Amino acid sequence: MKPKKGTFRLTRRDFFRAASVGPAAAWLAACDGAGDGESSSAEAASAATGRETAQAPRWVKDPSPFVQRVTNLETRLELIDGFITPNELFFVRNHSPTPRIDPGSYSLRVEGDGAETALSLDLSTLESLPQRTITAYLECAGNWRGLYPELTGTRASGGQWSTGAVGCAEWSGPSLATVLELAGVRPEAVDVNLVGLDSSGFERAMPLAKALDPDTLIALRMNGEPLPPDHGFPARSVVPGWSGSNSIKWLGRIQVSTERVWNRNNTSSYVLIGDQWPEQDYAPAQGMVINELVVKSALALPRPAQLPPGPHAIHGFAHAPAGPVAAVEWSPDGGATWLEATIVEPILPLAWQRFEFEWEATAGSHTLVTRATDAAGNTQPEEPLMNEKGYLLNVPLPHPIEVE
Numbered sequence: 001m002k003p004k005k006g007t008f009r010l011t012r013r014d015f016f017r018a019a020s021v022g023p024a025a026a027w028l029a030a031c032d033g034a035g036d037g038e039s040s041s042a043e044a045a046s047a048a049t050g051r052e053t054a055q056a057p058r059w060v061k062d063p064s065p066f067v068q069r070v071t072n073l074e075t076r077l078e079l080i081d082g083f084i085t086p087n088e089l090f091f092v093r094n095h096s097p098t099p100r101i102d103p104g105s106y107s108l109r110v111e112g113d114g115a116e117t118a119l120s121l122d123l124s125t126l127e128s129l130p131q132r133t134i135t136a137y138l139e140c141a142g143n144w145r146g147l148y149p150e151l152t153g154t155r156a157s158g159g160q161w162s163t164g165a166v167g168c169a170e171w172s173g174p175s176l177a178t179v180l181e182l183a184g185v186r187p188e189a190v191d192v193n194l195v196g197l198d199s200s201g202f203e204r205a206m207p208l209a210k211a212l213d214p215d216t217l218i219a220l221r222m223n224g225e226p227l228p229p230d231h232g233f234p235a236r237s238v239v240p241g242w243s244g245s246n247s248i249k250w251l252g253r254i255q256v257s258t259e260r261v262w263n264r265n266n267t268s269s270y271v272l273i274g275d276q277w278p279e280q281d282y283a284p285a286q287g288m289v290i291n292e293l294v295v296k297s298a299l300a301l302p303r304p305a306q307l308p309p310g311p312h313a314i315h316g317f318a319h320a321p322a323g324p325v326a327a328v329e330w331s332p333d334g335g336a337t338w339l340e341a342t343i344v345e346p347i348l349p350l351a352w353q354r355f356e357f358e359w360e361a362t363a364g365s366h367t368l369v370t371r372a373t374d375a376a377g378n379t380q381p382e383e384p385l386m387n388e389k390g391y392l393l394n395v396p397l398p399h400p401i402e403v404e
Helices: 012-019 022-025 040-051 121-127 144-153 174-185
Strands: 068-069 072-074 107-111 117-123 132-139 166-173 191-196 203-207 218-219 236-238 251-257 294-300 305-306 310-319 323-330 342-344 353-361 364-374 396-402
Touching: 040 068, 068 310, 068 396, 117 121, 132 236, 144 396, 174 218, 174 251, 203 305, 294 364, 294 396, 310 323, 323 342, 323 353, 353 364
Parallel strands: 107 251, 305 396
Antiparallel strands: 068 072, 107 117, 132 166, 166 218, 191 203, 191 251, 218 236, 294 310, 310 353, 323 364, 342 353, 364 396
16 A cells, blocks of 8 residues: 555554654554454344334534434435534434444554454544545435335334434544554455444444445544544544445444454344345345445425415435436426536535525415435436335425415
8 A cells, every 4th residue: 555645654564663762552453353243132133123212412512403213313405505514513323322432542443354463543543644634425225215214115133213314424543454454454355344343233344345445433522623532533544435334433442354244233234135136146144234325415495395375496416426416307296307406516526516596485285306416427216216225215305385
């Protein structure tokens, strides 16, 4: 892994030289493995039955602006007016209650048979590494799942999100590649598994190539502030364009493996299950593993919305994994007629795009529809991707509005 010309990179030699003197010696430690974790029983029961269950608040942030869903907080898009989602309004996808981690005792372990050296990095070490800043959206692969009955006529299992399991923020921290370079990656390494410090020990694996992408971060800051507890303090991964489940919060272990890593989050969860994906073709997974997200757009309005007659400036958000979004269209009549919406700057490749249009509302029931297209020509399909868990639903989304 050679540094790009004109950039500063801390080499493994520099790192070990620094680690040999003073307090920096604590940077290095061999690490033992730990058992796999599972989602909370409440979350598992909810996913199995398709019903939300009442739970005590499990978050540090004020949950009142959100739709509360078991361990999750869904953003109300109508509260987001600007390009960046404020930390206090950013959705929360948890598999167990938010842990409170002491930054003074925190360490991130790098280990596995694909790493040349096992490391233990404290927070100050991570902060001392070259920092990178990106603006990127994160989205749960199950976003819109609660709209499955409306859009497909069937119900999908799992948390019943509407449109608010998505948000866009500025993320800063060292690249995952920088940390992997310190440990050294053996030529035979193929997968990098990330494990969280939450009680569920949530984990997801990615191919080495994605781990080495310079935009794959170990984020320490969100919108210029230290990560809030609900969003992974003191460190989390951010994997732009991929399912939010890859962006592991409260990151505790990085496991570099010379074999493909399989766990429940790429065998039975976050996989496409259905006739289109025969299990025998994807074993040990039950279907095709979900990594990259899909092109989507949604209006920043309640569902259903109620508006008075007259002119309205309507806005929404569109995003694509291989962004930026190049065009957004909207229909005032349920898809019979399509008009061009205005994409509002900034336009950044890893971020969502804010779009807007003017609509003259008349009394009665209306259905507005939007569809987005990215720079490569990928657009929202007319037919939904039918699968048991309702992942990656992205047909042009009809939005009911009552004008009175």
